[in-house]
Amino acid sequence: MTDQTTALVEMKNISISFGGIHAVENASIDLFPGEVVALLGHNGAGKSTLIKILSGAYRRDAGDILINGEDADIRNPRDAKKYGIETIYQTLAVADNVDAAANLYLGRELQTKWGTLDDVAMEANTREVMGRLNPNFKRFKEPVKALSGGQRQSVAIARAILFDARILIMDEPTAALGPQETAQVGDLIKQLKREGIGIFLISHDIHDVFDLADRVFVMKNGKVVGHARTGDVTKDEVLGMIILGKVPPGAVPGPGAMKSA
Amino acid sequence: MADTAHSTTNTAASAKSGKAEGNPLARFFRATEIDTRMLGMVGALLIIWVGFHILTGGLFLTPRNLWNLSVQTASVAVMATGMVLVIVTRNIDLSVGSILGFTGMVMGVLQARFLPSLLGFDHPAIWVIALAGGLVVGGLIGTLHGMIIAFLGVPSFIVTLGGLLVWRGATWFVTSGQTVAPMDVNFRLMGGGTEGSIGATWSWVVGIIACLAIIAAIINARHQRKRFHFPRRPIWAEYVLVALGCFIVLGAVMIANDYYWPINIARRYAEANNIPWPEGGLLISQGIAIPVLMAIGVGIVMTFIATRLRFGRYVFAIGGNPEAAELAGIKTRWVTVKIFALMGVLCAIAAAISTARLNAATNAQGELDELYTIAAAVIGGTSLSGGMGTIAGAMLGALVMQSLQSGMVLLGIDTPFQRIVVGVVLVMAVWLDTVYRARSK
Numbered sequence: 273m274t275d276q277t278t279a280l281v282e283m284k285n286i287s288i289s290f291g292g293i294h295a296v297e298n299a300s301i302d303l304f305p306g307e308v309v310a311l312l313g314h315n316g317a318g319k320s321t322l323i324k325i326l327s328g329a330y331r332r333d334a335g336d337i338l339i340n341g342e343d344a345d346i347r348n349p350r351d352a353k354k355y356g357i358e359t360i361y362q363t364l365a366v367a368d369n370v371d372a373a374a375n376l377y378l379g380r381e382l383q384t385k386w387g388t389l390d391d392v393a394m395e396a397n398t399r400e401v402m403g404r405l406n407p408n409f410k411r412f413k414e415p416v417k418a419l420s421g422g423q424r425q426s427v428a429i430a431r432a433i434l435f436d437a438r439i440l441i442m443d444e445p446t447a448a449l450g451p452q453e454t455a456q457v458g459d460l461i462k463q464l465k466r467e468g469i470g471i472f473l474i475s476h477d478i479h480d481v482f483d484l485a486d487r488v489f490v491m492k493n494g495k496v497v498g499h500a501r502t503g504d505v506t507k508d509e510v511l512g513m514i515i516l517g518k519v520p521p522g523a524v525p526g527p528g529a530m531k532s533a
Numbered sequence: 534m535a536d537t538a539h540s541t542t543n544t545a546a547s548a549k550s551g552k553a554e555g556n557p558l559a560r561f562f563r564a565t566e567i568d569t570r571m572l573g574m575v576g577a578l579l580i581i582w583v584g585f586h587i588l589t590g591g592l593f594l595t596p597r598n599l600w601n602l603s604v605q606t607a608s609v610a611v612m613a614t615g616m617v618l619v620i621v622t623r624n625i626d627l628s629v630g631s632i633l634g635f636t637g638m639v640m641g642v643l644q645a646r647f648l649p650s651l652l653g654f655d656h657p658a659i660w661v662i663a664l665a666g667g668l669v670v671g672g673l674i675g676t677l678h679g680m681i682i683a684f685l686g687v688p689s690f691i692v693t694l695g696g697l698l699v700w701r702g703a704t705w706f707v708t709s710g711q712t713v714a715p716m717d718v719n720f721r722l723m724g725g726g727t728e729g730s731i732g733a734t735w736s737w738v739v740g741i742i743a744c745l746a747i748i749a750a751i752i753n754a755r756h757q758r759k760r761f762h763f764p765r766r767p768i769w770a771e772y773v774l775v776a777l778g779c780f781i782v783l784g785a786v787m788i789a790n791d792y793y794w795p796i797n798i799a800r801r802y803a804e805a806n807n808i809p810w811p812e813g814g815l816l817i818s819q820g821i822a823i824p825v826l827m828a829i830g831v832g833i834v835m836t837f838i839a840t841r842l843r844f845g846r847y848v849f850a851i852g853g854n855p856e857a858a859e860l861a862g863i864k865t866r867w868v869t870v871k872i873f874a875l876m877g878v879l880c881a882i883a884a885a886i887s888t889a890r891l892n893a894a895t896n897a898q899g900e901l902d903e904l905y906t907i908a909a910a911v912i913g914g915t916s917l918s919g920g921m922g923t924i925a926g927a928m929l930g931a932l933v934m935q936s937l938q939s940g941m942v943l944l945g946i947d948t949p950f951q952r953i954v955v956g957v958v959l960v961m962a963v964w965l966d967t968v969y970r971a972r973s974k
Binding site for chain 1: 757758760761763837840841842843846847849850851852853854856857858859860861862863920921
């Protein structure tokens, strides 16, 4: 949060295009330990694409990613996880047909000394993590399909924090949730923040994230309009950034800012 | 993992509260965590069996018919275990019958033409080399299919449809359409028959080992759950499960032992060994057939792979949500390749069983087997939309299909009508399953 420390994540001048369309153009964002940064913009503004480059789902065409000030080589989701980057996707990327423990450990299963799955150990850890996160969660043996949206979301979040994530990416974390569950996720974010985890919140709805975030980055048409501390700008001003690309005085303009007349 | 297919039934059991509600039957199923869906299939099988028994005037439920049924089921049952994994990942394999034909032909040529000229006739190593050759060829064919599907992005339906034609053609090509016979003496044991069975004593040994394994597995599972303080099944339910498991195993052994050698073979055996021919004939038990043991072995190994190994977990995760699996860092393409390679190996095992049983490798071997294999998997509860299925279910499905066919043969129903019935039953079984799943949601 202070400018002296090195950024946990710094994405510099990132560009990616799909078939000639510049989904993200020359975008730079950063994130410090214990900070919540909201990445805002309309649907199709390029925020999800930008963040998927960080989580390894897409490969960038140009630009650099620095983790703790060092060049990071992220080519696929496995690489990203090595850097402690965990992502919770908008589409709730869980395998519906297996239970919570299987989802939490998907791709990183615990094994016994004979190389078989250590289901009991995984279930035990799952029970512990879920107990911390969502004490009401009891349906450990059921496929995730049978759970409510909030419960599925808590599985997805538990999955991320189980492996000591240092950087957490949440893509529309509350889009599929009711008000009470949204509040739960909010509490969870504050708790993770206290533990020094850096969090990217991606949303197209400013109301979801404004109160949780320390800073906001706004994207429009694949470019960064600008960024600001949430203390320095009002919701309406940020809305202006999202809709018009108009940068208020309290914000730092980016390459996508509306050219002032 | 095994819970995926029957999750809905044991939910309440896992969230065990002090008082159990519902009627005694529901409570029983909850406590024992018996999959009601699987139970439904066993019920359907029993209805088919009893129905045919009555219709054929007592010919169906005889040790002899049940023994034959078990041998006839083995080949398709072996392939069905692999088909489960294929279908679970939302793929299909239409080429298994042709791969069976081709690997069977390869093994046939190896042991009947190539190896005897190299090692001499009836050399004890022939069967091993022939079998290994078939397994390697099967594995390579499967790997090729998997590579094309995973890395070139051609849909599995098309790749294996091509494979169906290619490998059937290749089967013809190997011997220009000639049938290869006879098979090696030792190789023939894999086909069952009088020599290809393990006799009464060994059958009992196998049965008792199986019972001990059941007991050990249940004790171990209980111990593990105790260690981590998870809710456990009530102790009486454990006893019921042990008793049920042992009853089925020992019952099957008893039936297999109750089928005796045909009188002519027994007489020849008696003459060869200077045993005086007793009054009323010499009764020598067949015991469990070797192909059946092979199928059971394959079933156990495949269940282990599907439920206890990472690979199996990935297979189901990919079936449930391919994107999530990919994002979780699973190398989904390699998993696909491995699944098809495994399928190829299983086809070769099935080919060994069926060529050994026929004592010949023909170019029509395994024709239509792809359809029976897929039908067995689907009747056994494998969902074509992916993510759901059990190995045991598919093997039971194979048994259901074979029971229908062999029952109709006993009734003297014509081949065209047999196919009509099998087709109708397949559609009805899947429809019933759809209804069941919709209700249990």
